[in-house]
Amino acid sequence: MLRAAIRRTAAAARPQARRTLSAEASITVDFPGAYTAHLGDEPAATAETNKTELLEYFKTMYTMRRMEITCDNEYKARTIRGFCHLYDGQEAIGTGVQAALSPEDSWITSYRCHCIALARGGTVEGVLAELMGQSHGQTGGKGGSMHFYNKEHNFFGGQGIVGAQVPVGTGLAFANKYKTPLGEPMPVAIGCYGDGAANQGQIWESMNMAALWKLPMIFCIENNQYGMGTSISRSSCNNDYYTMGNVIPGLKMARCRAKTKIHAIDATSACSLLTGLFPHRTA
Numbered sequence: 218m219l220r221a222a223i224r225r226t227a228a229a230a231r232p233q234a235r236r237t238l239s240a241e242a243s244i245t246v247d248f249p250g251a252y253t254a255h256l257g258d259e260p261a262a263t264a265e266t267n268k269t270e271l272l273e274y275f276k277t278m279y280t281m282r283r284m285e286i287t288c289d290n291e292y293k294a295r296t297i298r299g300f301c302h303l304y305d306g307q308e309a310i311g312t313g314v315q316a317a318l319s320p321e322d323s324w325i326t327s328y329r330c331h332c333i334a335l336a337r338g339g340t341v342e343g344v345l346a347e348l349m350g351q352s353h354g355q356t357g358g359k360g361g362s363m364h365f366y367n368k369e370h371n372f373f374g375g376q377g378i379v380g381a382q383v384p385v386g387t388g389l390a391f392a393n394k395y396k397t398p399l400g401e402p403m404p405v406a407i408g409c410y411g412d413g414a415a416n417q418g419q420i421w422e423s424m425n426m427a428a429l430w431k432l433p434m435i436f437c438i439e440n441n442q443y444g445m446g447t448s449i450s451r452s453s454c455n456n457d458y459y460t461m462g463n464v465i466p467g468l469k470m471a472r473c474r475a476k477t478k479i480h481a482i483d484a485t486s487a488c489s490l491l492t493g494l495f496p497h498r499t500a
């Protein structure tokens with residue numbers, strides 16, 4: 218599944234993929250040691266991109282960071298009430314996933330969803346208004362921090378129950394397969410969840426069904442090393458989460474520094490599109 222999805226993305230078969238449209242000079246980015254594979258081959262540790270794309274990724278991540286810092290401040294000022302789960306430090310994942318997905322692919326995530334809502338067709342205004350309970354918020358001011366949703370852009374939330382998005386995401390993958398006529402490109406589904414959710418029973422049940430029925434499902438673990446202040450070493454007997462699928466190929470995407478063929482840069486903004494390990498984050 219994961220391997221097939223990556224192969225499909227790499228092939229850039231679909232004409233609407235933005236990266237195929239640019240006629241700009243290509244930049245080759247190397248990120249050695251970024252991947253470790255389980256039950257499959259590692260993809261090439263190099264990517265073709267260009268200045269426009271890189272700037273776009275940086276702008277997205279920078280906007281996310283500024284938005285989350287504002288949310289943080291407003292939460293502390295009590296203009297945002299209720300829950301507020303921030304995504305700062307993890308922006309590269311959302312940005313990278315969005316860059317790899319097609320608009321028709323389905324995306325579902327945890328309560329840590331402000332920036333995914335932004336990436337998946339939202340606006341900063343819509344996110345902030347939602348958090349402040351305004352009717353012009355992205356989900357009418359009724360969802361709040363944990364329940365962003367955007368059906369038009371195939372974003373299915375925003376789930377408050379840890380891990381609950383994974384079986385629902387597997388259902389989205391099933392629907393994508395069921396509804397795709399034979400021979401036509403099949404949208405994938407991606408379910409993002411944390412290290413704290415990774416050992417739940419419903420994850421294993423979902424993986425079993427996804428593997429059994431060969432669903433176009435990507436299980437994406439955002440390992441920020443903590444679940445509500447409990448470190449992964451105290452909650453999981455296996456900290457190599459990418460090896461957890463007993464028949465599902467896994468890929469660890471490590472934090473890395475990239476080098477372009479032009480000059481050496483600290484290109485976290487480019488290469489950590491595929492990063493899987495992040496600094497401490499608690500709810």
Ligand SMILES: Cc1ncc(C[n+]2csc(CCOP(=O)(O)OP(=O)(O)O)c2C)c(N)n1
Nearest residue numbers: 329377378379411412413414443444445500
């Ligand atoms: C079923 C369930 N149990 C407990 C909680 C309370 N809770 C909220 S966040 C969280 C930690 C989850 O950690 P992780 O999956 O690593 O995600 P992160 O917050 O680090 O992104 C817990 C236990 C919940 N929301 N749902």
Ligand SMILES: [Mg+2]
Nearest residue numbers: 411412443444
């Ligand atoms: Mg975590």
